[in-house]
Amino acid sequence: xxxxxxxxxxxxxxxxxxxxxxxxxxxxxxxxxxxxxxxxxxxxxxxxxxxxxxxxxxxxxxxxxxxxxxxxxxxxxxxxxxxxxxxxxxxxxxxxxxxxxxxxxxxxxxxxxxxxxxxxxxxxxxxxxxxxxxxxxxxxxxxxxxxxxxxxxxxxxxxxxxxxxxxxxxxxxxxxxxxxxxxxxxxxxxxxxxxxxxxxxxxxxxxxxxxxxxxxxxxxxxxxxxxxxxxxxxxxxxxxxxxxxxxxxxxxxxxxxxxxxxxxxxxxxxxxxxxxxxxxxx
Amino acid sequence: xxxxxxxxxxxxxxxxxxxxxxxxxxxxxxxxxxxxxxxxxxxxxxxxxxxxxxxxxxxxxxxxxxxxxxxxxxxxxxxxxxxxxxxxxxxxxxxxxxxxxxxxxxxxxxxxxxxxxxxxxxxxxxxxxxxxxxxxxxxxxxxxxxxxxxxxxxxxxxxxxxxxxxxxxxxxxxxxxxxxxxxxxxxxxxxxxxxxxxxxxxxxxxxxxxxxxxxxxxxxxxxxxxxxxxxxxxxxxxxxxxxxxxxxxxxxxxxx
Numbered sequence: 001x002x003x004x005x006x007x008x009x010x011x012x013x014x015x016x017x018x019x020x021x022x023x024x025x026x027x028x029x030x031x032x033x034x035x036x037x038x039x040x041x042x043x044x045x046x047x048x049x050x051x052x053x054x055x056x057x058x059x060x061x062x063x064x065x066x067x068x069x070x071x072x073x074x075x076x077x078x079x080x081x082x083x084x085x086x087x088x089x090x091x092x093x094x095x096x097x098x099x100x101x102x103x104x105x106x107x108x109x110x111x112x113x114x115x116x117x118x119x120x121x122x123x124x125x126x127x128x129x130x131x132x133x134x135x136x137x138x139x140x141x142x143x144x145x146x147x148x149x150x151x152x153x154x155x156x157x158x159x160x161x162x163x164x165x166x167x168x169x170x171x172x173x174x175x176x177x178x179x180x181x182x183x184x185x186x187x188x189x190x191x192x193x194x195x196x197x198x199x200x201x202x203x204x205x206x207x208x209x210x211x212x213x214x215x216x217x218x219x220x221x222x223x224x225x226x227x228x229x230x231x232x233x234x235x236x237x238x239x240x241x242x243x244x245x246x247x248x249x250x251x252x253x254x255x256x257x258x259x260x261x262x263x264x265x266x267x268x269x270x271x272x273x274x275x276x277x278x279x280x281x282x
Numbered sequence: 283x284x285x286x287x288x289x290x291x292x293x294x295x296x297x298x299x300x301x302x303x304x305x306x307x308x309x310x311x312x313x314x315x316x317x318x319x320x321x322x323x324x325x326x327x328x329x330x331x332x333x334x335x336x337x338x339x340x341x342x343x344x345x346x347x348x349x350x351x352x353x354x355x356x357x358x359x360x361x362x363x364x365x366x367x368x369x370x371x372x373x374x375x376x377x378x379x380x381x382x383x384x385x386x387x388x389x390x391x392x393x394x395x396x397x398x399x400x401x402x403x404x405x406x407x408x409x410x411x412x413x414x415x416x417x418x419x420x421x422x423x424x425x426x427x428x429x430x431x432x433x434x435x436x437x438x439x440x441x442x443x444x445x446x447x448x449x450x451x452x453x454x455x456x457x458x459x460x461x462x463x464x465x466x467x468x469x470x471x472x473x474x475x476x477x478x479x480x481x482x483x484x485x486x487x488x489x490x491x492x493x494x495x496x497x498x499x500x501x502x503x504x505x506x507x508x509x510x511x512x513x514x515x516x517x518x519x520x521x522x523x524x525x526x527x528x529x530x531x532x533x534x535x536x537x538x
Contacts, residue, residue, distance in 0.1 A: 039376055164395035167386050170376055177339055177365050178441065179390030224377045225421050 004247040016250070018144055019136045023242035025147045026199050029154040031235030033196040034217035035227055036189060040169040043214045045093075045190070048104045049085045050197050050209035052111030056081025057131050057201075058118030065122050074131075075146070078201065082194035085111065090187040134205025134257035136246065143202055150195055157192060165189055166227060203242070204257040215264040216241065219271050237267070290353070292317045292445055292475040293338060295500075298347030300333060307333045311347070311500045317444070320467075320476040320489060325496035331479045334496055335449055338477075339363055351445070361390055364438030364474070366448040369430040374423055380433050381418040384408055387440030401440075408439040412466065428459025435466065446470060448478040464489050 007013050008020065037046050060077025063069040085107060092103045119126050130138060158165065164185045167175035176182045200209045220233035245260030252259075293315035300308045307330045315321055325331050336342045337349055340356030351359035364387070387408065388401035397405075409415050412432045417425070422433060431451055438446055452460055467476060467489060478490075493503045 039373070041373075160394045160396070162395075163385070163389060163397060166378070166382070167389055167395065170378060170383070171367070171372070171386070173341060174365060174367065174386060174437075175389060176341065177360055177363070178386070179361055180395060221375065221377055226377050226379050226382060230377050 004250045007250060015137055015139075016246075018139050018141065019246060019256075020243065022139045022144050022147050023136060023203060023246060024239050025144075025151055026203060027235050027239035027242060028151045029192075029196040030200065030212060030238045031216055031220075031233075032154055032158055032231045033193050034213040034238070035220065035231045035234055036165060036169060037193060038214050038217040038221060039227065039230075040189075042190075042193075043210050044104055045089050046193055046197060046213055047210045048089065048108040048111070049082055049190075049194050050201060050206050051108045052085040053078045053082050053198060053201050054115030054128075054131060054206055055111040055113075055118070056115070058115035058122070061122045061126055062118040065124060075142070075198075078198045079195065081111070082198050083191055086190035086194040087187065090183070090190050093186070094183055130205070131201065132205050132207050133255060134201065134203055134208065136203045136242070136256045136260075139202055143199075147199060150199060154192055154196070157188065161185065161188065169227075204260055208257055208261045211261045211264060212238065212241070215261075215268050219264075219268050222271055222275060237264075241267070290317070291315060291350075292319065292352060293477070294350045295338075296348050298337065298344045298349060300330075300337060300342065300344050302333075307498070308337075308496075308500075309498050313494065313500050313502065315445075315475060315477060317475055318471065318473075320471050320491045321478070321494050321502075322490040322492070323477065323479045323494045323496055324481065327481075329497040331496045332449060334500070335447055335477075335479060339365055339447065361441070362443045362445060364441045364443035364446045366431075366434045366438045366446070366451055368450050368453060369427065369434055372422075372430075376423060378422050379418070380414060380420050380422055380425070381405060381409070383422050383433055384414075384418075384436045384440050387437040404442065405436075405440045408436040411439060412436040413462075426459075428455045428462070431455055431459070431463065432466070439470075443474070445475045445477065448476070450479055450481065452480060 007016055010016075037043055056077035056079070057074040058077070059081065060072060060074035063072045063077065064074070088107065089104065093100050096103065115131075116128065119128055164175070164180050167178070167180055168182050168185045168189070172182050172186075175185075197209055197213070200212055204212045216234040216237040217230060219237055220230045224230035224233060241260050241264045245263050246256055248254070248263070249256040249259040291314045293313070295311055295313040298308060298311040299306065311334070323331050323334065333342065337344055338351065338356060340360045349356055352362060353359075384405040385397055385401065388397055388404060389395050391401075392398075406415070406418070409418050412435055414429070414432055414436055417429065422430065425433065435446075435448075435451075438448075452463065455463070467478075470476065471489075495501045495503070
C-alpha cells in the first residue's frame with residue numbers, strides 16, 4: 001500500500017490520481033442507484049442494460065473510426081444505447097408482464113452481439129477485453145467530468161423525487177393509487193440506472209457491473225433502518241472497495257476491476273457469516 | 283338507517299363485466315355502496331373479489347358497464363379512497379421506518395412527491411389514531427403481523443379519504459389483534475365508508491351492515507340488524523356460512 005500512496009503523489013503518474021478521484025466520486029451514484037436496484041430487485045434489468053452498453057460502445061467505435069464522425073465515440077454510443085435500453089425495459093415491464101423475463105434476456109444478448117459485430121467491422125485492432133472487464137486506469141479527464149455531472153444529476157433528482165422513488169420501490173400499486181405517475185418515475189429510475197451503469201462499465205467492466213452495483217447496497221442493507229442510511233453506507237463501502245481495490249491491484253500488479261469485485265465479495269461473505277454467527281451464538 | 287337513507291351513493295356499479303384475456307371474471311355486476319356503509323365482500327378464491335376491488339380503485343378498467351365513486355370515474359376519485367392491501371405482499375427486508383410507510387398516504391398532491399409539514403402532521407395523527415405513535419421510528423420489517431396491518435391502515439388514513447377499502451386484512455393476524463382491529467374499524471366507520479374483503483365471514487355478524495357475495499356476479503344481503511341468528515337462517519347454518527362454493531344469481535342463493 002505504501003507503494004500505491006507514493007505512486008499517487010508521483011507527478012509522472014496522473015492517471016492514477018484520475019482513477020482514484022473518479023472511483024471516489026463515482027461511488028455516489030453507485031451507492032444511491034445500487035440501493036434502489038437492490039430494494040426494487042431489478043439487478044437482472046441492470047445486467048441487461050450493462051450488456052447492451054457493448055452495443056453502444058461498438059456503434060461508437062464504428063462511427064468514429066469507420067464512418068469518421070468525430071463527435072460520436074464509444075462514450076456517446078454507450079450513453080445513447082443505455083438510455084434506449086432503459087426506455088425499452090420500462091415499456092416492457094409496463095405492457096408485457098408475463099414475457100418480461102424473456103425480453104430482458106433477449107435484449108441482454110442482442111446488445112452484446114451488436115457490439116461485437118460493430119467491433120468486427122471497425123478498422124484497426126480493438127480489444128473488447130477492456131470494455132468487458134473494465135480498466136479504471138484508462139479513465140480520462142473527460143470521464144472525470146462525466147462523473148461529476150452524474151453526481152449532480154443523481155443527487156438532485158433523487159433529492160427531488162425521493163419519496164416517489166421510495167413509494168414505487170416499496171408499493172407501486174399504492175403509489176399509483178395516490179396519483180404518483182409510477183410509469184414515469186420507474187422510467188426515470190431506469191434512466192438514472194442506465195447512466196450509472198455506463199460509468200460502472202468504465203470502472204469494472206460490463207461483466208462485473210451487477211456486482212459493484214448490488215454488493216455494497218446488499219451489505220449496507222444489513223445495517224440500515226431506512227433507504228437513506230442504506231444509500232450513505234453503500235456509497236462509503238463502494239468508495240472503500242474502489243480505493244482498496246486500486247491500491248491492491250497496483251501493488252500486486254493485477255487488473256483493477258476483478259480485484260475491486262473480489263474485495264467487495266469477501267466483505268459481503270464476511271457480513272453474511274457474521275450475521276449467521278450472531279444469530280446462532282449470541 | 284341514517285347512512286342508507288342518504289342520497290348519492292359512495293360507490294355505484296352498473297352492468298359491469300370484466301375478463302382477463304378470454305376468461306370472464308365478473309359478469310353483469312350491479313352494486314350500490316352508500317356513504318358510511320360497511321360492506322363485507324366474501325366469496326370463493328378466484329370468484330373475483332380482488333378484481334372487483336381493483337376495478338373500484340381504478341387499477342383495472344371494466345370491459346362493459348360503469349363504475350362511479352362519488353359520481354366520478356375511479357381514476358379521478360381514487361384520491362378519496364384509502365386502500366389497505368394485504369401486508370403479506372411486502373418484501374420482508376425492505377429497509378423502511380413505520381413513519382415513512384405512513385407518509386406515503388400523503389403522496390399525490392405535489393408533482394415530485396415531497397412532503398409538507400402538514401403531510402407529516404397528518405401522518406403522525408394517523409399513527410396516533412391507530413395506536414402506533416410509540417413505534418413510529420421502528421423498522422417496518424421488525425413488526426408483528428397485527429402491527430403491520432395497523433401501519434397500513436394508518437397509511438390509508440393519512441390519505442384523508444372518505445372510503446376505506448381493505449383486502450383480506452385479517453389473514454395471518456392473531457385473535458387479539460383482530461379484536462383491536464374491529465374496534466378501530468367501528469370507530470372509523472363513523473366518518474368513513476368501509477369495504478372489506480375477507481374469507482372469514484365470522485366477523486360479518488358483529489360489525490358489517492351488509493354482505494356482498496362475489497362469485498362472478500355480486501349479490502348483496504342487506505341486513506339492518508345482522509345477528510348470528512339471522513345469518514344462520516340466511517345461510518342455513520354456521521357451516522354453510524363459511525362455504526363459498528355455491529353460485530350466486532339474481533334470484534338468490536341456490537344451495538345443493
